[in-house]
Amino acid sequence: MAGLLSIPSDVLSSAGVAYVHYLSFMVCFGALVLERRLIRPSPDRKDAILMVITDVTYGIAALAVLLSGILRVLYFGQGSSFYTENPLFWWKVGTYLSVGALSLYPTITYILWAIPLRKGELPQVSEALANRLRWVLNIELVGFASIPLMATLMARGVGLPG
Numbered sequence: 001m002a003g004l005l006s007i008p009s010d011v012l013s014s015a016g017v018a019y020v021h022y023l024s025f026m027v028c029f030g031a032l033v034l035e036r037r038l039i040r041p042s043p044d045r046k047d048a049i050l051m052v053i054t055d056v057t058y059g060i061a062a063l064a065v066l067l068s069g070i071l072r073v074l075y076f077g078q079g080s081s082f083y084t085e086n087p088l089f090w091w092k093v094g095t096y097l098s099v100g101a102l103s104l105y106p107t108i109t110y111i112l113w114a115i116p117l118r119k120g121e122l123p124q125v126s127e128a129l130a131n132r133l134r135w136v137l138n139i140e141l142v143g144f145a146s147i148p149l150m151a152t153l154m155a156r157g158v159g160l161p162g
């Protein structure tokens with residue numbers, strides 16, 4: 001405990017923001033994997049509600065990844081120009097945004113499920129819709145898995161011009 005107290009506060013806050021960045025990334029990935037596993041035609045009420053919950057969890061964690069990432073760029077990293085001048089950083093941001101845009105499809109689908117679920121009815125999920133959702137989730141998982149590689153290279157200055 002005494003050791004922890006002797007850590008300078010700027011080191012603690014930078015470690016804390018980095019921790020939030022990694023933890024929220026793990027939660028995002030876990031939620032996507034669970035959501036992917038739960039997709040099937042005509043889900044029962046329990047699974048349909050669980051899918052809505054995993055999607056909300058994913059959304060909140062994705063926001064935490066973004067906010068902690070922005071904080072690292074602005075205050076806790078190697079200086080904002082170290083990132084903004086690196087095309088790999090923009091590939092990383094672009095991949096994150098593309099995955100986010102893709103996830104609108106499942107999210108809107110689940111939001112619409114809230115209407116029958118509230119009335120005590122089950123959402124209608126056809127084989128075709130389940131397959132589409134599976135594919136969207138597959139692409140999201142591959143996209144997400146590629147981001148840490150861009151991050152680790154970017155953090156070491158790979159991609160910087162000159």
Ligand code: HEM
Pocket residue numbers: 021025065066068069070072073077078083092093096144145147148151152153154155
């Ligand atoms: C637009 C959103 C994001 C921004 C602005 C952002 C920004 C950053 C910054 C500034 C760093 C610090 C690099 C350094 O230590 O110099 C970092 C590290 C990292 N980020 Fe992100 N990030 C974002 C999204 C993500 C996502 C979605 C993931 C995972 C899927 C991720 C995974 C990582 C990892 C693994 C590192 C550690 C790299 C290392 O130290 O080797 N980031 N990020």
